[in-house]
Amino acid sequence: MLVKKITKEYIQNNLLNKTGKINSSKVSKYNKKEMEELYCIYHNTKPKTCPYCKEPSKFINFNKGYKSYKGYCSEKCFFKSITLRLEN
């Protein structure tokens, strides 16, 4: 299945249930990477990168999105970045 051809409308009409959550039985054919792509299409976003460690943020699932602490991959990176800013 080519995820790139999928539109937001398709996701809305075919892959979500009435409450706006992903219908897991409809997306069982997609792997985690593809689910991440679907998430990005649906939310019109791009895979996130931590501004501190430059590692890509971990994708949790379609309903939860990316693991993020104030835009960083983790609490640790957020506080390290704050410390750096205070030192400069």
Ligand SMILES: [Zn+2]
């Ligand atoms: Zn990080």
